[in-house]
Amino acid sequence: MAETKIALLPDRGVVTVNGPDARKFLQGVITNDMALIDTQQALYAGLLSPQGKILFDFLIAPTAEGFCLETARTKTAELAQRLKMYKLRADVEVTDASADYTVAAIWGGTYSPKTATGEGPAPIWFADPRLSELGYRELTTLRTDWALGGGEAESATQDDYHAHRIALGVPEGGRDFGYGEAFPHEALFDQVHGVSFNKGCYVGQEVVSRMHNRGTARRRIVPITADGPLPDSGAAVTAAGVEIGKLGSKAGQRALAEIRLDRAAEFQDKGEALSVNGTTVHIALPAWVTFTLQDPSGTPR
Secondary structure (H helix, E strand, C coil): CCCCEEEECCCEEEEEEECCCHHHHHHCCECCCHHHHHCCCCEEEEEECCCCCEEEEEEEEECCCEEEEEEEHHHHHHHHHHHHHHHCCCCCEEEECHHHEEEEEEECCCCCHHHCCCCCCCCEEEECCCCHHHCEEEEEECCCCCCHHHHCCEEECHHHHHHHHHHHCCCCECCCECCCCCCCCCCCCCCCCCCCCCCCCCCCHHHHHHHHHHCCCCEEEEEEEECCCCCCCCCEEEECCEEEEEEEEEECCEEEEEEEHHHHHHHHHCCCCEEECCEEEEECCCCCCCCCCCCCCCCCC
8 A cells, every 4th residue: 555645835826715705705816616605525726817817827726714725835926916906896814824834735544633633723634626646735833743644644845746747747936837827728727626717807817728628739848757867947858959848847757747738749640759858758638628639628529
């Protein structure tokens, strides 16, 4: 049986949105439907620019006072500022609470938070809503001495977690796509339950709906495997000397890459290999995605 592993994620931070109007407020600005909180433990969502590009991505979990938004630690202050700009007369309090929380990921094997013991508030615990294989999250405040993982999990590193995530093919903002640069479909929001197409209006919604309905998603973030060492993030993915994508996060000879899949299919049909800095790479679409090289949009035809 696989060992349950737990890793602290110092690259993740927390923004809290508390108050009577917290749920209604978030419903009006994020890509996903807050009604899902009634039937699942957490949401994955984003906040977009009016042009439909991802400014922030985050996991949302309910608390007694409102909601925690777990996001890239480098973006918490900016996210809090952006939400405050949108709140207008809503009765909510937005706080960058990263200094108050420790974020951990737990995956592999079996895990039950009920065995954790300690003083102070219980950790905020939830299954990762993007993909079940990613495991769980625990957000623990500095006011508690509860044991992360309930003492059941083997200690791992942040790099171990990202290697696990990369192997599964799940992208992360700031590592696999640039904030303000990617559309939700390109970052697989439609594949990892990060966007609702029937919830109504939110910032950037018209662009996202148009891309979805017209099936115009051509560029996607996908897992690749390499025949040798890979360079750092940002290196070009090429075929026959033509750049068709760029490298994202990597772990050994596995990586995620943002690739123009229709061009990759075109070169594949011609027998041309993909490469990064001269190293041959292969696209390895995970079984859970609905798109193919020939139809990157994932839209039924």
